[in-house]
Amino acid sequence: MFGQSIPHGFSGGVSGDPVAVDYLVIAGGGGTWDATGGGGGGAGGLRTSYGSTSGGGGSAESQITLNPGVTYTITVGAAGTASTSNTNGGDSSISGSDITDIVSDGGGKGGPRGTTGNGFAGGSGGGAAASTTNWTVLDNNSGGAGTTNQGFRGGNTYKPAYSILNLYYGGGGGGGAASVGDNHFYDTSERTLWNGADGGDSLANSITGSSVYYAGGAFGRKGNQNNWNGSSYTPPLEGEVDPNFTPAPNSGGGDYSGVVIIRIPTVNYSGNVTGSPTVTTDGTDTILNFTGSGTYKH
Numbered sequence: 382m383f384g385q386s387i388p389h390g391f392s393g394g395v396s397g398d399p400v401a402v403d404y405l406v407i408a409g410g411g412g413t414w415d416a417t418g419g420g421g422g423g424a425g426g427l428r429t430s431y432g433s434t435s436g437g438g439g440s441a442e443s444q445i446t447l448n449p450g451v452t453y454t455i456t457v458g459a460a461g462t463a464s465t466s467n468t469n470g471g472d473s474s475i476s477g478s479d480i481t482d483i484v485s486d487g488g489g490k491g492g493p494r495g496t497t498g499n500g501f502a503g504g505s506g507g508g509a510a511a512s513t514t515n516w517t518v519l520d521n522n523s524g525g526a527g528t529t530n531q532g533f534r535g536g537n538t539y540k541p542a543y544s545i546l547n548l549y550y551g552g553g554g555g556g557g558a559a560s561v562g563d564n565h566f567y568d569t570s571e572r573t574l575w576n577g578a579d580g581g582d583s584l585a586n587s588i589t590g591s592s593v594y595y596a597g598g599a600f601g602r603k604g605n606q607n608n609w610n611g612s613s614y615t616p617p618l619e620g621e622v623d624p625n626f627t628p629a630p631n632s633g634g635g636d637y638s639g640v641v642i643i644r645i646p647t648v649n650y651s652g653n654v655t656g657s658p659t660v661t662t663d664g665t666d667t668i669l670n671f672t673g674s675g676t677y678k679h
């Protein structure tokens with residue numbers, strides 16, 4: 382009505398209407414068992430409605446609808462510790478009284494070196510660790526399972542039939558959002574018995590307006606003996622991460638914290654946030670990038 386005052390904070394849109402929004406929810410990555418022959422940490426579980434593909438090879442999920450006056454809680458999972466006391470990553474989520482919570486599972490930690498050095502289950506599974514060597518026991522270890530439609534399993538470790546007493550081989554790679562972690566293996570031509578295995582692949586997503594790779598698995602740790610290439614010995618190598626992926630805080634990779642991103646039409650954005658998310662725009666949408674826990678009230 383002519384002459385009516387404009388409420389403080391009004392943005393010229395219709396922020397009081399229900400609105401369907403996109404999201405990317407990535408949990409914290411699991412910690413690598415960070416010692417000789419340790420398994421790589423699995424990436425945090427990845428769930429998204431934006432694009433065509435979610436984690437673990439699943440299809441993108443449905444958008445969620447936010448309603449006026451409802452406060453939605455954002456939780457960002459912490460990284461698992463990378464040490465000989467390593468831990469799984471923390472869960473990330475979007476929760477509210479009127480939605481089915483979107484929860485991504487923390488990445489599984491890498492297995493500890495030894496005959497029971499299996500990787501741990503998580504959003505993506507942790508890689509298996511090298512077995513304790515023994516002349517008579519041919520023990521293999523298995524990577525941890527990933528969560529369906531969030532991530533892939535960690536890599537396995539295999540022990541060859543001829544072992545050298547008291548030496549440790551390479552660890553398996555942690556699972557990633559886009560592929561399983563690599564297995565540790567013995568290549569008869571390259572003699573890579575003591576090399577660590579590569580982490581699983583990350584997954585690209587453009588919810589922020591630019592294509593970014595998230596949630597790659599951590600590599601397995603190298604063993605403690607030189608590799609024999611048929612004519613000379615070469616030092617063992619650590620595994621590698623997906624070359625498209627940059628391990629960093631809030632990337633959701635193995636050993637790193639997660640992130641929660643919400644993409645909302647700018648005309649519907651209320652501006653009521655806590656937790657200091659980074660707020661940007663892309664076209665007609667506003668993007669809230671939470672690197673720590675907070676809230677959004679619609």
